[in-house]
Every structure is written in structure tokens, then in C-alpha cells.
Amino acid sequence: MPDLSNARVGVIGGSGLYAIPGLDQAEELSLDTPFGRPSDVLRLGTLQDMETVFLARHGRHHQLLPREVPYQANIWAMRQLNVRWLISVSAVGSLQEHLRPRDMVVPDQFIDRTQQRPQSFFGDGCVAHVSLADPFCPRLSELLAEAAASAMPAGHHLHRGGTYLCMEGPAFSTRAESLLYRSWGCSVIGMTNHTEARLAREAELAYASLSMVTDFDCWHNDHDAVSVEMVVGNLKANAVATEPILNRLMLSLNEQRPSSAAHTALADALITAPEHVPPKTRERLNLFTRSYWGSFPQD
Numbered sequence: 678m679p680d681l682s683n684a685r686v687g688v689i690g691g692s693g694l695y696a697i698p699g700l701d702q703a704e705e706l707s708l709d710t711p712f713g714r715p716s717d718v719l720r721l722g723t724l725q726d727m728e729t730v731f732l733a734r735h736g737r738h739h740q741l742l743p744r745e746v747p748y749q750a751n752i753w754a755m756r757q758l759n760v761r762w763l764i765s766v767s768a769v770g771s772l773q774e775h776l777r778p779r780d781m782v783v784p785d786q787f788i789d790r791t792q793q794r795p796q797s798f799f800g801d802g803c804v805a806h807v808s809l810a811d812p813f814c815p816r817l818s819e820l821l822a823e824a825a826a827s828a829m830p831a832g833h834h835l836h837r838g839g840t841y842l843c844m845e846g847p848a849f850s851t852r853a854e855s856l857l858y859r860s861w862g863c864s865v866i867g868m869t870n871h872t873e874a875r876l877a878r879e880a881e882l883a884y885a886s887l888s889m890v891t892d893f894d895c896w897h898n899d900h901d902a903v904s905v906e907m908v909v910g911n912l913k914a915n916a917v918a919t920e921p922i923l924n925r926l927m928l929s930l931n932e933q934r935p936s937s938a939a940h941t942a943l944a945d946a947l948i949t950a951p952e953h954v955p956p957k958t959r960e961r962l963n964l965f966t967r968s969y970w971g972s973f974p975q976d
């Protein structure tokens with residue numbers, strides 16, 4: 678198990694969350710990575726004494742489509758900054774009657790319908806197959822749900838568990854698709870979290886999502902089909918609720934620093950023997966593989 682005593686928490690803010698006002702003494706870091714530049718600068722500061730790194734997923738002015746988000750660079754940068762717990766704050770549509778706009782969901786499963794995303798950090802002569810059976814870290818999700826339940830303002834409701842359908846976008850779903858996803862038992866729909874969670878697992882980061890419901894997508898007879906206006910209106914209310922929840926979460930994370938199966942996800946996932954990995958690939962993956970294979974090039 679890695680040493681978590683100095684590990685940081687990462688927060689990736691999605692639609693509507695472009696900064697955390699209370700991030701004390703935030704320092705801005707402009708990083709380059711072997712996988713390109715992250716979505717924006719990374720803001721490094723403390724929340725409740727917990728070292729926290731914030732990144733706006735779509736850029737602070739929301740300039741990146743879901744498929745244009747540099748997911749690999751974002752996750753690599755987080756890991757480089759010793760982030761080992763990663764929280765996504767995201768806007769989602771509801772696929773179930775009981776999940777209402779302004780409710781919050783901490784999902785525990787995914788169905789992936791994306792087509793144009795990076796699948797992996799691996800390839801180019803290095804093969805790894807991580808487990809995604811439980812794509813969200815159960816312990817981190819539990820702490821996030823506890824924080825949300827105790828710190829969310831009145832008028833919001835929390836739902837633990839549920840399946841996040843990750844679609845390609847950027848257009849919202851057709852009604853037939855929305856009804857299909859409902860028939861599959863999905864809870865919420867968004868365009869980002871699966872890609873991020875899959876890469877976070879390969880980077881050995883524990884991942885959890887605070888999914889904030891902004892609309893009923895387009896399946897509900899009594900509600901208009903989702904529009905950006907609807908999403909943004911509900912997001913503003915939801916974004917205000919985020920900071921007290923994150924503050925509460927940081928208190929428990931700082932106290933518990935929970936280990937996660939995700940922190941050793943590569944232990945039994947790497948197939949290619951290091952001596953058969955091309956040097957360029959080995960160097961690019963060094964951040965993730967060095968605890969198993971030693972540093973490359975050697976220090």
C-alpha cells in the first residue's frame with residue numbers, strides 16, 4: 678500500500694463548478710504532461726487543512742467539449758501532484774422519477790456509451806488490464822455521501838448508489854435513447870465520468886462522484902426536454918451546495934486517509950514484462966509503474 682500520509686485530494690469541477698472560492702492560498706500550476714496539457718491550471722491549496730488540488734474539467738471558461746477534455750493529461754497531472762483521492766463534481770440528467778433536479782447522487786456503477794475517448798494510458802508495447810468491476814471507490818464514495826448528507830443545504834436530497842450512463846455528446850440524447858437507458862435501469866446520465874474513472878483507476882487514484890441532477894433528460898412527460906438553460910439554472914443552486922460538502926469531506930479524509938483497492942490497481946494488472954516494454958513507453962508510464970518496476974530511467 679502506498680504511503681498516504683502526504684497524499685492530496687483532487688477535485689475536478691464539471692459544468693458549473695469552475696473554482697472553489699474557499700481554497701485557501703491557492704497556488705496556480707501550469708503543467709505539461711507526457712499526455713499533453715491539462716484542461717486548465719491546477720489550483721493547489723488547502724480546504725480544512727487538507728491539501729487539495731482543483732481543476733476545471735472543461736476549462737475555467739467552459740471551452741472544452743466532453744470529448745475534447747484532455748482526460749489523460751488531467752489524471753496524469755493529479756497523480757504527479759500526489760493526489761490519491763479524486764472527487765468529481767458533475768452535472769447529470771435524471772433517468773428516474775425519484776431523482777429530481779437539485780438532488781445529488783453518489784453513483785456506484787457505469788454504463789459506457791462513449792466512442793471517441795482515450796481508452797487507456799497503456800498501449801505502445803505495454804499491456805495492462807485493471808479491474809473496473811467497482812469503478813468508484815466504495816470507501817471514498819461512502820465518505821462523500823456522508824459529507825453530503827450532513828452538510829448539504831435544505832431542499833437538496835442525497836441518493837447513495839446508482840448507475841451513471843456516460844454518453845458521447847455533445848448533443849443530448851434522443852427520446853428513444855433516453856427511454857432505452859431507463860429500461861436498462863440507469864439512474865443518471867452525463868458525458869464525462871466514465872472516461873475519467875477508467876483512467877483514474879489505471880493511475881491508482883480512488884475516484885468518487887458527486888453527481889448533481891439538473892434535469893429529467895427528455896423522457897419525462899411532465900417536464901420539458903433538457904436544455905443548457907435548465908442545466909445552468911439548477912447548477913447555480915447546486916454549485917452553492919458544493920463547498921460545505923467538500924469542506925466536510927476534507928475533515929474526514931484528513932482524519933482517515935483511507936486506503937483503497939484502487940491504490941494498488943496495477944499490482945495484478947500489468948502483463949508485459951518491463952524488459953519487453955519499449956523505452957519511450959516505459960518512460961511515459963514511469964509515474965504509474967515505478968512502484969512495481971523501479972524508476973525509468975533509473976535515478
Ligand SMILES: CSC[C@H]1O[C@H](OP(=O)(O)O)[C@H](O)[C@@H]1O
Pocket residue numbers: 690691692693734735743766767768769846867868869870905908
Ligand atoms: C452543460 S450540460 C452537459 C455537460 O454537463 C456535464 O458535464 P460535467 O460532467 O463536466 O459536469 C455533462 O457530462 C456534459 O459534459
Ligand SMILES: Nc1ncnc2[nH]cnc12
Pocket residue numbers: 768769770771844849850866867868891892893894895903908
Ligand atoms: N440530460 C443530460 N444528458 C447528458 N449530460 C447531462 N448533463 C446534465 N444533464 C445532462
